[in-house]
Amino acid sequence: MLPNVTPTDRYDAPTAPRAGRAPGGTLADRYRAVRAWTHVLCEPLVTEDYVVRSMHDVSPTKWHIAHTSWFFETFVLSPHLPGYRPINPRYAYLFNSYYVQAGERHCRAQRGLVTRPTVAEVYDYRAHVDEHMLRLLAHLAEAGVDDPAFGSLAALVELGLNHEQQHQELILTDIKHVLWTNPLRPAYLPRNAAAHSGGSAPVALDWAAIPEGVHEVGHAGAGFAFDNESPRHRQFLEAARVASRLVTNAEYLEFMADGGYHRPELWLSAAWDVVRAEQWEAPLYWEREGDGWATFTLGGTLPVAPAEPVCHVSFFEADAYARWAALARWSGARLPTEAEWEVAAASAGPASDAAGTFADSQRFHPAAIGGAAGAGAGGPAQLYGDVWQWTASQYTPYPGFRPAAGAIGEYNGKFMCDQWVLRGASCATPRTHARLTYRNFFPAATRWQFSGIRLAAGA
């Protein structure tokens, strides 16, 4: 009876968009492509799904699609497009996330309680912002400053697009949690279980060597990067090894079978408190099914596939797994530092060519490694896509880090406290959003992201 909103209807997309991959190449093309991908992600949702905030870390889909528009309105249109009029001035209050310098904002805890504007009205808001953004981008193109490497306004647009891509990933992780919270466990996109488990034979874990010495890490040169990836700088590293692939469900099940969740000596003190308080027994979304385990995915509840990378583990679990692995499997095993990860990954190919599972595939679940993987000449496999990889590094500024001036400077720097860095990208990340120097970060107990484990060890 209720015809569900189909957001892509309004974007006469003759061919299905890929996640933010611009066919042509102008900034306007890229703008259209990124914005359209948000709508593709929302296609499977019914109106009710857009409203709910199922836990502290989650935001309603409606909020995500409004907030990403608010970003362009606040930081691009209002200051830079003469005569721009907001569709509703109160939206600035409702859809600001945490930018203190951008004015008062609605309490995060109440995001899931706002029924109006409706989903349809928020799509109208998006259309209003898009119309004006495209007008502005046309001006930039005429003026020849639509290359983000040169124009500061174009750079701001590029930041907004990367911001939207981050929220695209959150739309997926958040709606997964929302749907799982429902005892009926509805699927986002039903999937054939047969398509789920990949990789028939296990792939041996190999190690990529890092030589002792001073290495350079961090972003430099052209191409977009967030401020927290700069400046490129030197770090002294001891000789070390980084695992050639991710830890699999089969390996993680060994840890569980060996009492992993019941042995305090494997856990950080704060981790053990959480394990007991939350009664953790397995990764998030896992539940017992007969003698084995099933896991809730965006394609519905499916058996845990042994060869797939373990996913939805916290830093605490990744760290405990590594301590266990050092005792039981690989002497000296631990998590890599973010510098070790980056140095090891630098020898592999770029994210744009990686074999991993990105959001673009619309699988939305990590896949088993292909038969040929391993630490070959190209370095470790499974670096990008599938799951983010927890590192042993707390998230602090690089030497010489300077956040941008003004409210935009609140983007990253003010969160550099008590978080842990993750590297790589996940099956919810658009491929064009992944890169070598990317620093993702979450608190140690976080599990609702597509986060997994890559090991490292001393030389």
Add this chain to the structure above:
Amino acid sequence: MLPNVTPTDRYDAPTAPRAGRAPGGTLADRYRAVRAWTHVLCEPLVTEDYVVRSMHDVSPTKWHIAHTSWFFETFVLSPHLPGYRPINPRYAYLFNSYYVQAGERHCRAQRGLVTRPTVAEVYDYRAHVDEHMLRLLAHLAEAGVDDPAFGSLAALVELGLNHEQQHQELILTDIKHVLWTNPLRPAYLPRNAAAHSGGSAPVALDWAAIPEGVHEVGHAGAGFAFDNESPRHRQFLEAARVASRLVTNAEYLEFMADGGYHRPELWLSAAWDVVRAEQWEAPLYWEREGDGWATFTLGGTLPVAPAEPVCHVSFFEADAYARWAALARWSGARLPTEAEWEVAAASAGPASDAAGTFADSQRFHPAAIGGAAGAGAGGPAQLYGDVWQWTASQYTPYPGFRPAAGAIGEYNGKFMCDQWVLRGASCATPRTHARLTYRNFFPAATRWQFSGIRLAAGA
């Protein structure tokens, strides 16, 4: 773009239904009328409104309309209609409120997190239940036992209809809170402010006398009543007086102006803790507007009208107001006990003839008393409709009270602890749901109901 669900479309109602007033008189007629009124109340809502739970006491509209159907399905159809098949067996889990003996139920705290079944699917569920209920009621009519006074199954249906009427009131009180929680403060049904303030001149407060002696209170005889209204029994009352009308906003503003919210000696100890913790300064939904006060109503934010009854006050505030009034206005003033209220009201006409504002009027806001009110021969005015009236009685069982057997026995009795009785009815109550012996009850700090104040005093 999103055509909003219009639930009454499916009920070919040639004339607008009145709140549960059956035109004809069979139980099936009454069933249709009560169920249709729920849909009338939902007419102004958009899909998003149905999903949200804005605080602990609130349930989403979607839950209300499903739960009331669950009640008929669980207690009437499943045990009594041979071959009845639920549309979805999981709904029994999702939509049970608190009936322990009716099986496991979904955690109340998560009611606002369930996006599926969708609103449309819940309306399908209602239609499924209605179809089978009407089939069953036809059987009852054929068998001549559709009079609730005679048939136990008919009595169960009547209980289900009264249950639905309670949830109709909750739909209104809950959606009012949901809409108010939204900083945009959307109206449920916009109303002209001019229509808001009624009663040009203040009406003097008079008193109805209650003679000393043994009085009878409680329900007896034919006609529906909840189990907690029985048995009818005797109580000794000292001579007393009950106010002829409700306390007005103008009178309550005097209390506020006299420092009412800042004088601990006027408050119960537990009340004072709440006043400070919640920083109460006025009734719920009031906010300062210039030098005066405005109040959020289902018709939008409107100025506080002096002659209207004060509304959305807790027992704590009603009690503090009475203490203040005893010092400042009417010596000996206090709240009436529920027995005093009932004895005083027994001398007035029945609720079915009362002049008060019921949900039927779709005003959804209390109105000022008409010019002619006062304690005439007919007893006190404003007894029913407008606002529920807090009493000085905690909610305990009547002597000889016995709850019904089975899960239905959980309806009332198990809540007889730390609640306070309210009498009368409010502007959100269907008129056919109000009666002399009705015992409403809520905790002392409750404010989101349409609750107000009637005073009493010693002789």
Add this chain to the structure above:
Amino acid sequence: MLPNVTPTDRYDAPTAPRAGRAPGGTLADRYRAVRAWTHVLCEPLVTEDYVVRSMHDVSPTKWHIAHTSWFFETFVLSPHLPGYRPINPRYAYLFNSYYVQAGERHCRAQRGLVTRPTVAEVYDYRAHVDEHMLRLLAHLAEAGVDDPAFGSLAALVELGLNHEQQHQELILTDIKHVLWTNPLRPAYLPRNAAAHSGGSAPVALDWAAIPEGVHEVGHAGAGFAFDNESPRHRQFLEAARVASRLVTNAEYLEFMADGGYHRPELWLSAAWDVVRAEQWEAPLYWEREGDGWATFTLGGTLPVAPAEPVCHVSFFEADAYARWAALARWSGARLPTEAEWEVAAASAGPASDAAGTFADSQRFHPAAIGGAAGAGAGGPAQLYGDVWQWTASQYTPYPGFRPAAGAIGEYNGKFMCDQWVLRGASCATPRTHARLTYRNFFPAATRWQFSGIRLAAGA
């Protein structure tokens, strides 16, 4: 090494004082006797015991002995003894409990964090107050107005003494909880387990009849009573029966063995929430010992004695037990209302002659009924002493109740919300503090008082 404070050293008591029983009869005699009993109760304590607050309801012993002195200082000495100088003006802030009109006070939550004044300094404070009180009482005696029935100042002193007796009971209930919180479970006064279990044979439960009609309840006439016991007034009661004795541990163990703590249908809704949240399985202080149960007492941990009255149960447990008993043992069983209790008890002898266990005996634990008990001509047994008895009455004001003027008026009235009345007295109550019309009251989940169960039933 640390010579423990022995508070009675300073009171040259040639013979051991009995709990507030004045040998002679002047108000000064009674003052000395009551105050000395507080010190007797503190004899077994070490300094460290005085400081701790083991849970929300508990106050440190040091606070109790200071607060009772503060009461005399604030309400008697400062206003009525010309030239009185407090030993330390800050004590008025530290030792005010909840009298808002007596000035600012220290947060209750921090009572257990105050190390100075030391215990010795608080005893100095007591001595200072005593010295001036006895001077004042000598003046009153000279003026011939030291009879509380005639002099308002003498009445205030009498109130202070009754207040101190209440805190004497709290000193015992609170230190019991403090010592039990300690995993070493130290005893207050070690006792021989053999002396513990009394009453060889079970005593049959009989019933005392209450006739239908208008009864008078409440305090009137001479003799001290708290304001909440007045005025004496009429109540209509249906014919009923009140049990001749208390419910025993043996009977309560039957309830437990019959799944009492696991059957939601026996519990009020709020009760069931507490049972699950707190994982109640037995009365407070009980713990499994082999196949049976032991209980922590002020005399140490002892086996649960079958014939002793069940103790340390909440209203919730008393109510659930009664529901179970109605099904399993005595049809129609329930808790008595406070009026029923008082009418039944009025036919028995006064508390001053009762056979029960009072604090005076220094047993500090309820005892089994003597062989001869039962509902004889003298009415029910075990009315006073042993355990307080939960009633089915919420604590509300009597018709016509008026609290005293000023801060003293905060004594009782402001707590008349969401509490339940207990009647009788316990093994921690001084005998001179017990009487027919006494209204004790606590919230429904309270268990650290010596509280038990007496049943009632319809006629």
Add this chain to the structure above:
Amino acid sequence: MLPNVTPTDRYDAPTAPRAGRAPGGTLADRYRAVRAWTHVLCEPLVTEDYVVRSMHDVSPTKWHIAHTSWFFETFVLSPHLPGYRPINPRYAYLFNSYYVQAGERHCRAQRGLVTRPTVAEVYDYRAHVDEHMLRLLAHLAEAGVDDPAFGSLAALVELGLNHEQQHQELILTDIKHVLWTNPLRPAYLPRNAAAHSGGSAPVALDWAAIPEGVHEVGHAGAGFAFDNESPRHRQFLEAARVASRLVTNAEYLEFMADGGYHRPELWLSAAWDVVRAEQWEAPLYWEREGDGWATFTLGGTLPVAPAEPVCHVSFFEADAYARWAALARWSGARLPTEAEWEVAAASAGPASDAAGTFADSQRFHPAAIGGAAGAGAGGPAQLYGDVWQWTASQYTPYPGFRPAAGAIGEYNGKFMCDQWVLRGASCATPRTHARLTYRNFFPAATRWQFSGIRLAAGA
């Protein structure tokens, strides 16, 4: 009346002990000296002071003096002294802090609720442990293995002594909080206010340069160090500067006067949440006094002395101050990393010769810098003593870090999550406990330690 326990009475100390400074030099001498210093610190306390836990981070003094004995009993005596019998086997449960592998332990939250064993009994426990420890140390000396550099048992004793010194610092920081929580604000050791403010003239802030390159940090060689200070390893540092002295109260007052606590742009996001939730306006223990500020010290409440180092600030405040200073005073100012601090401090003299204020002086409050300080040839001043210095480094393991085997391995490593490193030492640290490579660590919001600020900047 209550003769207070004077713990040093039992140690016939002819001369006042200095904080853990052993006159002679054997391990037994050092053991006696360190243990005696604990007793010196407890001298000013009354029995009641020993019992209280005023907030989450605080432990009662009684617990500290028992726990430090438990450490020797559990890790030294029980495994290594044949025939050793604990004075009370339950103490192992009561006084274990967090060593999961050493058995079950009493809940930290309940430490402040234990009245027995009494303080005197805990001193008996200490004496029992001391007697056996000295017997064991005599054996070690006879065997010639009492040098911690050679004997593993001697190393364990040395660890126990360093552990006790950490708790000596906590005894001071905790009792300061306990006494401050008391509204009477009693002093630990009253001090003349005149003696309080030191340093007549302000000392200019200078900078010590760190050259770009690979530096070595961490502990190596002989001498005691905790496991977390190893292994010594290389780090690449950019050229930088470290301030020659600590930030003073006068400088911090400028930050406050410039709106420091009200400017969100100066604070980390998590910090700003705390500032608002806790309503921070100044360092802990500061309160307004007239137009200025006073601060509670172990010597009582004294005016804030402008030339003294600011103290009792959190990492959050240190970080916000540095951001402000970069804008307002010293361009590029920030907190030093722990490696920068260590490299800068390595060029100064050892802690054993430092001019700073240690616990040994019994001043227990930081002092203004002497007139001659500054970044001379000897490197920065005020490195050790006075206040711990927050660094920009989260507390993570050094490359190659391996915790010890068994329960002792829980000492440091399991806390390496979401803490920040502090370097130096404070006025509550025994001088013999301070050293160049020491890594102290606390969560970012911690303020009850003697913690202050040293700035750094790029080259």
